[in-house]
Amino acid sequence: MENDLSVALMLWAPLGLVFFSLGLQFRKDVSAQKAGKVVGLIGLVFFGVSFITVPESPSAASSALLVSLLPSVLLMSIGLYIALFAGDIPVRRFPSKMRPIGLLMFVGGFALFESMHWINSSYLPTITWKGETNRFWMIFRPTFLLAMSSFLLAGGYVVNLVGERTNQTSRVLYLTGGLSFLLLVISAFFDGSSTSSDEFSNAVLLAASDLLGFLAGLGLTILAFGVAIWQFESKRPDLNKLPPPSGDQLSKAAQIVQQNLGGDEDE
């Protein structure tokens, strides 16, 4: 009982705080949004260390994995961020010579993520938990690689349709998606440092079930709420049949326009 209580307080309550903070981000009140960010950060930190505070909980393996993944995920995302804002865009934030460094950081992050599976070294973040392969690693890696290959292959095709001068983008997406798929296939045929190829190929198909179930559930939710919103929106009068705005509405609109007009320093 005491054990259950400590798990509830050290793992589930912080996780609840993270969800609560996500909800607060949708409030218009800026102070509530700021408070939500602080609460979310506290929740994330407490959840992140739950593999130390409540190691007896089976769910604590997920926080151990989260901490192990942090270096590679941070390298990949910061690298792409730098490469994006060092590019030839109007809102450039970094000098253009930083672009190769950003791309190198992305490749390094991805290589670190993959080496966790293939190489058993004490210098690398661990994928083991209590002497065995972390069960959540066998969910995360196949889902990530499968989602990446699916998203990038479909994205490479769609990007070519919706934009101009996107051939290069499309090629890079196809290439990265193909590489991700190749890594999946290799993992399904060759043993990793702590997982067998049989285990992994089974995990890949289960990951496909997860991915499709996740997207189907999300799709049904969007459908249910879409119908509800459509029901309310269809009752509203057409734009040309609306009554003229009241004095209050006009002054509010003027206030919003005034807040958003500007740019004399840049122009």
Next chain:
Amino acid sequence: MSNRIGPRHLFVAGFLFLLPTMILVLAQGNSGYDAERGVTRFLNAFLTSYTIASVFFVVNMFQYSKSREEPTAPWVSMVYAATLGIFATFLLTNQGGFLMEGNGSQRAQILYNIVHFIVTSSAILIAAGILILLSFVNLKSKDDGQS
């Protein structure tokens, strides 16, 4: 926009999205895959993502009701979501009872589903983030395209 996206384009995009999964399923054949476990994982992922996404949308419907002056909107959408959720749960669990995955109790399975959802959704969100960032990283300016 250079082209208009039609149903044929959506079909090809959907096919490309499912292509890696289809190749893996074909390559695997009948060797050792536990189909029953796969179905259980699909249903658990479906029900968990439906439940969590519904809670998320209901919270947003309160904002919608304020901005559009429709006070009944959250309650109506809640009824829709709950009815559909109960119907889907009944339909999916009717055949094989509660969808257990080697966990000792229903409470343990529900808690495991939540953690599983977090791990899966993190993997999917990171992959989607990489898609978005990679797409923008390779954008070329108009001048480059014309030269």
